Amino acid sequence: MQTLEEVKNNETKAALDYVNEVFEVVKLRNPNEFEFHQAVEEIFDSLVPVFSKHPKYMHQGILERIVEPERLITFRVPWTDDKGKVQINRGFRVQYNSAIGPYKGGIRFHPSVNASIIKFLGFEQIFKNSLTGQPIGGGKGGADFNPKGKSDGEIMRFTQSFMTELSKYIGPDTDIPAGDIGVGAREIGYMFGQYKRLRGAYEAGVLTGKGIGYGGSLGRTEATGYGTVYFVEEMLKDKGLSFKGSTVIVSGSGNVSIYAMEKAMQLGAKVIACSDSNGYVYDESGINLETVKRLKEVEGKRIYEYVLEHPFAQYVEGCSGIWSIPCDIALPCATQNEINDCSAKVLVANGVKAIGEGANMPSTLAAINVFLESDILFAPAKAANAGGVAVSSLEMAQNSARLAWSFEEVDAKLRSIMTNIYHNSVKAAKEYGYPDNLVVGANIAGFIRVADAMIVQGVV
Missing domain, CATH: 3.40.50.10860 (Leucine Dehydrogenase, chain A, domain 1)
Structure with missing residues (x-):
């Protein structure tokens, strides 16, 4: 008779074999789609303990179904x-x-x-x-x-x-x-x-992100940047840390970056660098957000013009070098795969305490592994970046009810949603044997809700 440990090992092996088999099919059916493969691999790796504990998801072919677009x-x-x-x-x-x-x-x-x-x-x-x-x-x-x-x-x-x-x-x-x-x-x-x-x-209700005058929501412009910081704030608080007195680097200088900088500053952080696709600016005394807002949102200029108004700041060609600046908290808010394993190792060596992903998949899988293996607090994009779509959903609700909420109401709802995402991710990570791993926790928490809905709706 098998021991409990042997049964658990067999269940884990069956789950791992299932995940690997489906992933190989994904690569064969979607050749040369490397960004898609990366996103699928990152999520699949997290789900092995779910299939081991709940084989019904394997029997229902949930993974095969969920990875194929409707x-x-x-x-x-x-x-x-x-x-x-x-x-x-x-x-x-x-x-x-x-x-x-x-x-x-x-x-x-x-x-x-x-x-x-x-x-x-x-x-x-x-x-x-x-x-x-x-x-x-x-x-x-x-x-x-x-x-x-x-x-x-x-x-x-x-x-x-x-x-x-x-x-x-x-x-x-x-x-x-x-x-x-x-x-x-x-x-x-x-x-x-x-x-x-x-x-x-x-x-x-057909589009969100609309202007306030024709059905848009107050707080939508700020939502993704603010939401990222709210998530990271909760993550830091859980470990006895905070934005107050911390030095922060934010990549990008678009909408998400600007409002991540704004909220971090409101919470007492000093943001010392930001970037665009050409290069980055480093201002040891702290980035002047009003200058960045005017250059990017009003005048549509490149970030190098910041140093024309702030001559003590430095501009450096090439945006990837921003991760070589020592900081307490890094918020990648520009684009996918902007932090590779080399940049991640530099950040760790320079003493970074926390990473909060404001962009979609801004860290490569190798970079994420560097952060996790180094016990760096890591807020993955699908959780930390969810503020924008959360407020888009609130905009949909306002449109359906023919209502308009105040900025304060929307912001309070956003903070509550991001706090709940954090705690649900922590809970899932702990339940499935990966305490403090928010990558696993967020993937599992997000997956189970969708998978359960798919099962009760039948094979469709």
Whole structure:
């Protein structure tokens, strides 16, 4: 007769074999989609203890089902530039999983956008949205369009063409897009106007991130950055630490970065560096946030111009070098895979205490392993980055009820959601034998809610 330990070992081996088998199929069916493979591998690795403890998920084929999008839409986006020349881009929308609610996820306009990136973002979105506790499924979209250097007229014509096709697949109870990299208030406004014209109806809930004057929510602009800091604040507090008196580095200088800096400063931190895609600025006395806001949000300039107004600051070409600056807390808020294992080792050697991911998958798997093996507090993106979609869901609720909440009400709800995500992740990590590992905890907590919903809804 087998001992209890032998039974447990056999269950673990069966679960590990199952996960590895499904992952090999994913790689075969999705060749050369490296970002997607990375996102899948990171989540799959965390789920072995779940399948070991609850084999029903294996018997129901949940992993095979959840990794396959319910729908992947690719379409042509023709538009005319200011010179009258016809241009063609490619648009995408992945409607990944609707087990707990309509598809929800942003739209990204960036030349790097392809099927792999859209699928990685959409797959991550399933679990991120689940963690918020809100009734929203996972989706994502975008186009390989570069808005930099384009006139307002060109952006409007492209965005209208994009929405003309996308409008066939979205709706307030079907799929609710929002903004992402390259898609801000201007682009959302153009998309909403085109959708309204095509449908002949004012469906405020079809997009989130809208302007306050036509159904948007106060606090949405700040949500992702604030949410990241609220999550990290709770993580620090659990270990007797805080932002107060800490030095902080924030990569990027867009929406997420600016408001992560703002909230960290409000909590008593000194932010000493930020960046854009060309380089980074280091200001030992503390970044002047008003200057960054004006340069990036009002004037649309590059971050190197910061040093023209603050001559004691330094500008360095190349954005990856920002991680060589010693700090207590690092908040990567720019883009995927911006921290590799080499940068992670430098951060650890320089005494970093905590990492909070404000961007989507900003650390490589190797970098994450460096942080975890070095006992660095690590807040993974799908948990720490969930503030934006959380407030998008609150915007949907306001639209459905024809209500408008105050900034203070929205901010309080956001803080509560991020605090709950943290504690649910901690609880799941401990329950499945990985105490303090928030990567595992967040993946498991997000997965179980979706998987249970999928089981009760049958094989669909």
